[in-house]
Amino acid sequence: MLYKSLSSFPVFEVERDYDKCIVCGCCVQQCTFDATYYLPYAKKVITDEHKCVGCKRCEAMCPTGAIKVRAVTNEFKHNAYWDARTIRDIYKQADQGGVILTGGGNDRRFRVYWDHLLIDACQVTNPSIDPLREPMELRTFLGRKPDALEVEYNEKGEPELKTKIAPNLVAEIPVIFAPMSYGALNLNMHKAMAAAADAMGTYWNTGEGSLHRDLYKYGHCTIVQVASGRFGVSAEYLKVAAAAEIKIGQGAKPGIGGHLPGEKVDEEISKTRMIPVGTDALSPAPHHDIYSIEDLRQLIYAIKEATNYEKPVSVKIAAVHNVAAIASGIARAGADIIVLDGFRGGTGASPAIVRDYVGIPVEIAVAVVDQRLREEGIRNWVSIIAAGGIRNSADVIKAIALGADAVYIGTSALLAVGCTLCHKCYTGRCAWGITTNDPHIAKRLNPDIAAERLINLLKGWAHEMKEMLGLMGINAIESLKGNRLRLRAIGLTKEEMDILGVLPAGEGI
Amino acid sequence: MEPLVIDAKGMHYRELNQIIRDKVAEGYRHFILHNVNGQRYIGAGIMEDVFIEIHGVAGNDLGVFMKRGTIIVYDDAQDGVGNTMEGTKIVVHGMAGDVCGYGMRGGKLHILRDIGYRTGIHMKTYKDMVPVIIVGGKAGDFFGEYMAGGILILLNLWDDDDRPIVGSYLGTGMHGGVMYIRGEVDPHNLGKEVGIKELDEKDFLLLKKLLKEYCEDFKDYGLSVDEIMKSPFTKLVPVSTRPYGKIYAY
Structure with missing residues (x-):
């Protein structure tokens, strides 16, 4: 039976410029996913790309800038419907039969409403305010606010708040x-x-x-x-x-x-x-x-x-x-x-x-x-x-x-x-x-x-x-x-x- | 200090609990509440070593978040007794409702008669804190669901109706702790994360110790540890401490 292991299709490729690499082992130390290791007989540091998660830690920490971690973009024949993630997930589940876990937030292509909303500004009338020179308040009270405020006057005739205000942050x-x-x-x-x-x-x-x-x-x-x-x-x-x-x-x-x-x-x-x-x-x-x-x-x-x-x-x-x-x-x-x-x-x-x-x-x-x-x-x-x-x-x-x-x-x-x-x-x-x-x-x-x-x-x-x-x-x-x-x-x-x-x-x- | 006697007749729970909190702050530790009729949250969040005696039916969430002390109810209690409780002992001279002992991580619930659904959900053990619930009567469905620690004991002392000792989905999702049920359990009612085990010497010693205290709390009802222990118990423990460890693909 034809069997495709997941490791056949890495998601990331790690390019190492061996002219720049000083074989210091920093990337080996930094990689927590065991993707990078030292090959003694070749005196080289190499990457097991199928373990790479693309966190870019090695790239950031490399003292000579020898590493570039890049997403593999053409791992399968282009397909606008069956994208690489979908294909890989099916392979993975066929391998292990479990629920696919993830972390972070939804990265799928749904409409981002924030990016369809634009903010107004003042011109000529109702002039804008310069926050560097005028007071500007960001203070926010979080909690229940009263339906109405009741005020009563004390013996001295001073107004006092009668309404009990609920606790607010x-x-x-x-x-x-x-x-x-x-x-x-x-x-x-x-x-x-x-x-x-x-x-x-x-x-x-x-x-x-x-x-x-x-x-x-x-x-x-x-x-x-x-x-x-x-x-x-x-x-x-x-x-x-x-x-x-x-x-x-x-x-x-x-x-x-x-x-x-x-x-x-x-x-x-x-x-x-x-x-x-x-x-x-x-x-x-x-x-x-x-x-x-x-x-x-x-x-x-x-x-x-x-x-x-x-x-x-x-x-x-x-x-x-x-x-x-x-x-x-x-x-x-x-x-x-x-x-x-x-x-x-x-x-x-x-x-x-x-x-x-x-x-x-x-x-x-x-x-x-x-x-x-x-x-x-x-x-x-x-x-x-x-x-x-x-x-x-x-x-x-x-x-x-x-x-x-x-x-x-x-x-x-x-x-x-x-x-x-x-x-x-x-x-x-x-x-x-x-x-x-x-x-x-x-x-x-x-x-x-x-x-x-x-x-x-x-x-x-x-x-x-x-x-x-x-x-x-x-x-x-x-x-x-x-x-x-x-x-x-x-x-x-x-x-x-x-x-x-x-x-x-x-x-x- | 003398015990403080409060007549709770017609009192809103908020008023009753405010009085208790204020008096605890003044130094009172012993409270005797009369005419309690379903007032909720009695004892909520009290961290001092109080002794509260309740005459009448205690309302929902009795002793919620409590750290220490003792509560005795000379009647029934409603839902949520001992919710997320840390270390109090609550004795109920009657029945208790649903979701008692949810998330409880210390202390004891001694219930004389039946208890409702979902008892001891997500009870947990931490170091020397081992929560214990002992129910004299029968229990409803989902007894010990998601149980992560502690001890649940179901005695069926009265057997005064046709219902089974305990309902369905017993110990579903259980991943810690132990249950002792006096009598036989229909395997059909067991959650799939639970296994039946033989009791050993240690179990009997533990049961004896816990039941001795239980019988002393209800000494007016003529209970005897030896009589209770004459009937066989079923011991239930989780099959795995990691019931859901193998459902993921990496």
Whole structure:
């Protein structure tokens, strides 16, 4: 029988310029996928290309610039329908008969709505504002806002606020580090996100793998997650945090659970998740005590009771077809924040078939949820966080104009510290030291340097966002919220524009 | 300090729990609640070593996220008893509802009579923290689903109806911990991740120790460890600690 092994068709080719190569062995040391090795009899370093994942670590670290890692573009006869990935996946499954895993976010060619939205600017009338010389506010309050404010006058005749204001998070920039668990990431990355969030006056989210003891000092800028596995969830964990988040779903894998394989559960992860070393950490797809909005309400209020109603409670769902009605239910269940995680959101490990074909874009989810909550007169009950594939400050501005209050960034944060999107997070062998808990490789990620890079990223985005607000003649991010008139669509159908609530480019008001 | 007696009649759970939290902060540790009628979240998130006695039916999520202390309910309890609990002991002199002991990683639930569906889901062990649930009556479907650690004991002491001892999908997705069921289990009802094992000397010693405490908690009901132990038990353990390790292609 004719049999094609996977190794016959490598995805990457590694070109080595042997005139430049000094046979220092750096690339052999750096490759965590055992693709590069030294051939003593030839006195050469060579690559086993079928093991190469294209992470470009060797290319980046080579002291003489001798290496180029390139994707193989012509491995099969050109076919616009059966692309190379499809062919290779079928070979792989015929070999092993399993579910194909992947990491990262959906990289398939679906329409990117961000790239069909353009931002307005002021000319002549309603002049633009120069943020370098005039005050410009990015501060964002996340949590329930009152339906109305009541004021009463005290004996001295001074006005005092009578309405009790619900607890809110105060973020100095509407960009928060997305939930990525300790386990999926290593402690160095958690340290970096916590320190960067603290320095920038924003928040980071633990993900569902609990909070390491060393990071309890960052509680004031930490959102802690409660997922179906309830790993490391305790009264203390809830009390130390700024807010708690119930994870119902994840944009990269809506409707399915999480699974941290036992070999990744080392001593420190075991301590943090409070499970024995080496056991699988299974997060079932549903919370088995949540089968309805009423059940969700029960968990929301359990957390509120346990934290004395002092902290906002967030509920995170994957953006799915009926997202507007679900979000309305979540708002009515008593959540203070709703996170909508779009289908471009990343994952540490997910079946590729789910990551690639389940869910909807966050742009659409934010627009329909904001619209629905406004129509029902309950938009002020909750804040909306848009998550899943926010790539730059323009995406943030567009998300807020479509109706979000703030955004989560996951993939962007990982890119900032060295990720090259090779999507091999699920192997635990990340050569950049980000999604690995191998202590030797994890040391490649210096938490202080990583924190500095995350701070730089947020500072850059903050400057850009202020510029964009200024050019629209707006001096506070609050004034942009749900202001879809400041967006115009290009290249979208009438139905798409109706759903997004934006006018076509060229149409004035 | 003297016990604090609270009449919960007609009180919203929020008011009742606020009083308990405030009084715990003042230093009270012993609470006696009367006329409890389904108020939820009693004891939620309390980290102090409290002793709460409840007269009446305790509402959903009794003892949720609690770290230590003891709760005694002199009646039935509703759903979610001991949800994500860390170390409290809860004794219920009656029945308890669905999803009790979800994600529980320490402490004990002693239930005198029947328990509902989905008991002990995702219970887990960590070092010396071993959660224990002992049910005197029968249990519904999905008993010990996704169980990752701890001990579940089902006694069927009363056998006062035609239902089987335990429902279907017993231990589905179980990957840790152990269950002891007094009586026979229809293999048809077993989840596919569970296997039946013979009890050994260690199991009997463990059962004896745990049941002794259980019988003491319910001493007014004339329970005897020796009587209970006379009937054979079925021991259930996971077939693998990695039930889903082989479904992926790399």
